[in-house]
Amino acid sequence: MRGALLYGPRDVRVEDRDRPTIVEPTDAIIRLVAACVCGSDLWPYRGVDSYGEPAPMGHEYVGIVDEVGDQVTTIRPGQFVVGSFIASDNTCEICRAGYQTSCVNRQPGAATGAQAEYTRVPLADGTLVATPSMPDDDLVPSLLAASDVLGTGWFGAVAAQVGPGKAVAVVGDGAVGLLGVLAAKHLGAEQIIAMSRHNPRQELAREWGASDVVVERGDEGVARIKELTGGLGAHSVIEAVGTQESMMQAIGATRPGGHVGYVGVAHDVALPGKELFFSHVHLHGGPAPVRRYLPDLIDLIWDRRIDPGRVFDLELPLDDAAEAYRAMDERRAIKALLRP
Numbered sequence: 001m002r003g004a005l006l007y008g009p010r011d012v013r014v015e016d017r018d019r020p021t022i023v024e025p026t027d028a029i030i031r032l033v034a035a036c037v038c039g040s041d042l043w044p045y046r047g048v049d050s051y052g053e054p055a056p057m058g059h060e061y062v063g064i065v066d067e068v069g070d071q072v073t074t075i076r077p078g079q080f081v082v083g084s085f086i087a088s089d090n091t092c093e094i095c096r097a098g099y100q101t102s103c104v105n106r107q108p109g110a111a112t113g114a115q116a117e118y119t120r121v122p123l124a125d126g127t128l129v130a131t132p133s134m135p136d137d138d139l140v141p142s143l144l145a146a147s148d149v150l151g152t153g154w155f156g157a158v159a160a161q162v163g164p165g166k167a168v169a170v171v172g173d174g175a176v177g178l179l180g181v182l183a184a185k186h187l188g189a190e191q192i193i194a195m196s197r198h199n200p201r202q203e204l205a206r207e208w209g210a211s212d213v214v215v216e217r218g219d220e221g222v223a224r225i226k227e228l229t230g231g232l233g234a235h236s237v238i239e240a241v242g243t244q245e246s247m248m249q250a251i252g253a254t255r256p257g258g259h260v261g262y263v264g265v266a267h268d269v270a271l272p273g274k275e276l277f278f279s280h281v282h283l284h285g286g287p288a289p290v291r292r293y294l295p296d297l298i299d300l301i302w303d304r305r306i307d308p309g310r311v312f313d314l315e316l317p318l319d320d321a322a323e324a325y326r327a328m329d330e331r332r333a334i335k336a337l338l339r340p
């Protein structure tokens with residue numbers, strides 16, 4: 001089969017690889033219908049993180065079940081399924097509390113990489129959610145978005161306690177931030193402030209429900225959000241970047257008693273205790289338990305009530321994965337979809 005490997009900084013190659021096989025009796029093998037490049041894939045791509053090269057890439061996936069292990073009971077070959085980047089049993093106490101990304105049995109969701117023709121999904125019964133039937137092709141991008149970026153934006157909004165009557169600010173205009181806007185709108189936010197300097201992203205944010213766009217960053221960005229919220233700051237701030245600057249911007253933009261939902265993967269973030277102490281804000285976040293939201297998100301997509309697939313503004317064949325990474329790295333594309 002064909003599959004993407006990262007050989008080193010800015011060196012992605014699609015090569016012939018061994019087709020994955022069932023390893024554990026709880027595994028499934030999925031034939032991918034679509035995959036994509038994640039903002040978090042750009043960290044190793046830029047050489048900031050290393051996975052040990054050559055590394056199979058990709059952790060967002062939708063596909064058709066090809067084969068299941070002996071102990072898989074609910075997932076069947078032929079089903080169209082959506083999974084997430086962490087495999088979970090969905091039965092342990094942590095999973096049942098809604099934190100499947102911290103499952104006591106957690107494993108990588110696409111163990112052999114999802115930017116490929118096939119991938120192996122561990123704990124298939126707990127990890128995968130089947131759609132009611134074979135989806136229309138135009139729903140595939142939205143279902144793929146549910147696999148990570150939509151679920152992550154959704155968790156950011158829930159963690160930030162977004163709800164009716166609230167003012168929400170979103171730090172970060174990548175796919176997760178934009179889908180945080182969509183989630184905030186769906187969860188009933190009254191005011192949604194998107195922080196973005198990029199025109200096409202601002203437009204999508206507005207279409208998904210942003211009432212205001214702030215182009216300033218840092219202290220100026222914080223001041224602008226306070227100005228737009230009666231001098232108080234937002235009730236709920238979704239942090240979708242993961243840097244020191246974005247985290248401090250999120251904390252600074254939150255009113256006392258408000259909530260920050262942080263879902264950008266943290267890189268060298270060190271929170272100053274004193275500022276945190278006097279900010280009076282709640283902080284909650286981490287790797288989004290996408291699995292918690294998948295059944296509801298699939299329903300919303302199936303009924304065409306949300307259209308998160310619009311976040312994909314570039315579609316390429318899997319063999320052009322290197323160009324997909326380049327386009328996202330250079331911010332020419334918000335998010336690239338790959339068709340195996």
Ligand SMILES: [Zn+2]
Binds near residue numbers: 088089093094103104
């Ligand atoms: Zn679990």
